[in-house]
Amino acid sequence: MNDEENGPDDDLKSRLHAMEARLRRMRDQRASHNEDARRAANSRNSVQDQSKEIRSNIEEKLTEQKEVRSRAKAHQTQRDAIQSRIREIINSKKGRRNEAGKAKSDVVELSEAIAEISQIENKLMTDGTLTLKAENRLLRKLKNLASRRDELLPKAAEFEAINIDLGDLEGTIQTLKAEADAQHEEMKKAHEEADAIWEEVKPMLEERDFLRSEGDRLHEIFVESKELANAVHAEIESLLKEVNEARDEMKSRRDERARVIREHNESVREALKTPDKDEGLADSLTDRLLSEGSLTLGGSMSGDPQASPNANTAIPLKRRKSRKVGAFRKTRK
CATH class of the missing domain: 1.10.287 (Helix Hairpins)
Structure with missing residues (x-):
C-alpha cells in the first residue's frame, strides 16, 4: 500500500x-x-x-x-x-627704357646742335672772308640752332633722371x-x-x-x-x-x-473516547433512556416482593437537563 x-x-x-x-x-x-x-x-x-x-x-x-x-x-x-x-x-622698366631710347635721340640731337652752334660762332669770329649774305645765313641758322638747343635741354635732363630711375628699378x-x-x-x-x-x-x-x-x-x-x-x-x-x-x-x-492522517487520528480518538469523557455521547444516552419510558429509583427490581410499596410506584420522569451518566443517586429509604 x-x-x-x-x-x-x-x-x-x-x-x-x-x-x-x-x-x-x-x-x-x-x-x-x-x-x-x-x-x-x-x-x-x-x-x-x-x-x-x-x-x-x-x-x-x-x-x-x-x-x-x-x-x-x-x-x-x-x-x-x-x-x-x-x-x-x-x-x-621696359616702358622707361622706351622713353629713355626716345630721350636719348633728343640728347644726341642736342649734342649735335651745340656742336654746330659752336662751329658757326667760331666761323663768324675767325673767318674774315665771309660775305654779308653768307654771314646773315649763318646767323639765321645759329638762331634756329639756339632755339632747338633750348627745346632739347629739358629732355636731356629727363634722360638723366630716367637713367637714374632705371638704376633704382634694377x-x-x-x-x-x-x-x-x-x-x-x-x-x-x-x-x-x-x-x-x-x-x-x-x-x-x-x-x-x-x-x-x-x-x-x-x-x-x-x-x-x-x-x-x-x-x-x-x-x-x-x-x-x-x-x-x-x-x-x-x-x-x-x-x-497530512489532512488524511489528521482526520484518521481524529476519528480514532473519537472512537476511543468513554462516555464519561464524551459529553456528547452522554447526552445522547440520556436522551435515549428518557425516550424509552420511565426510570425506577431505589436499586431493587420491580418484581421483588420485599420491595417497599413505594418502590412499585412509577415516578413519571420529566425531561430534565441532561446530566452525565453515573450522576444519578439512590433515594434514601
Whole structure:
C-alpha cells in the first residue's frame, strides 16, 4: 500500500530533482555567458579608450599640420605677391627704357646742335672772308640752332633722371627677387615639416583602424554572449515554472496526506473516547433512556416482593437537563 502511494511521489521527486539539477546547470551556463560578455565588454571598453586616446593624438597632429600648411600658404602668398610686383616693375622698366631710347635721340640731337652752334660762332669770329649774305645765313641758322638747343635741354635732363630711375628699378628688382626666394624657401620648409608630421600620423591611423576593428570584434562577442545568456535565461524561466508547478504539486500531496492522517487520528480518538469523557455521547444516552419510558429509583427490581410499596410506584420522569451518566443517586429509604 505504501509502495503504491509513494510511487507517484517518487516519480515526481525524481523529476523535480532532475529539473533542479538541470536548472543549476543552466544557471551556471548563463553565468558563464554573462562572464564572457563582461570580459568582452571590459576588453572592448579598454580598446575604445585606447582608440579615443589615439584619435585625440591624431587630431592634435593634424591640427599642427594644418597650422604648418597655413604657414606655408602664407609664405606662398607673399612670394606670389612679390613676384607680381617684380613683373610690374619689369614692365615699368621696359616702358622707361622706351622713353629713355626716345630721350636719348633728343640728347644726341642736342649734342649735335651745340656742336654746330659752336662751329658757326667760331666761323663768324675767325673767318674774315665771309660775305654779308653768307654771314646773315649763318646767323639765321645759329638762331634756329639756339632755339632747338633750348627745346632739347629739358629732355636731356629727363634722360638723366630716367637713367637714374632705371638704376633704382634694377636694384629694387634684385631686392624683391631675393625676398621672393626667401619666402619660397620658407614655404618649402613648411611643406617639408607638414610632410614629416604626416609621416608620424600614418602609423597612428593604422593603429586607430586596428583598434576600431578590434573594438567591433569584441562588441560582437559581447552581443553574442548576451544573446546566449538571454536565451538560457528564457529557458530557465520556462523550466522554473515547471519546477514551481512540481513543487506545488508535491506540497499539495503532502498537505492532502497530512489532512488524511489528521482526520484518521481524529476519528480514532473519537472512537476511543468513554462516555464519561464524551459529553456528547452522554447526552445522547440520556436522551435515549428518557425516550424509552420511565426510570425506577431505589436499586431493587420491580418484581421483588420485599420491595417497599413505594418502590412499585412509577415516578413519571420529566425531561430534565441532561446530566452525565453515573450522576444519578439512590433515594434514601
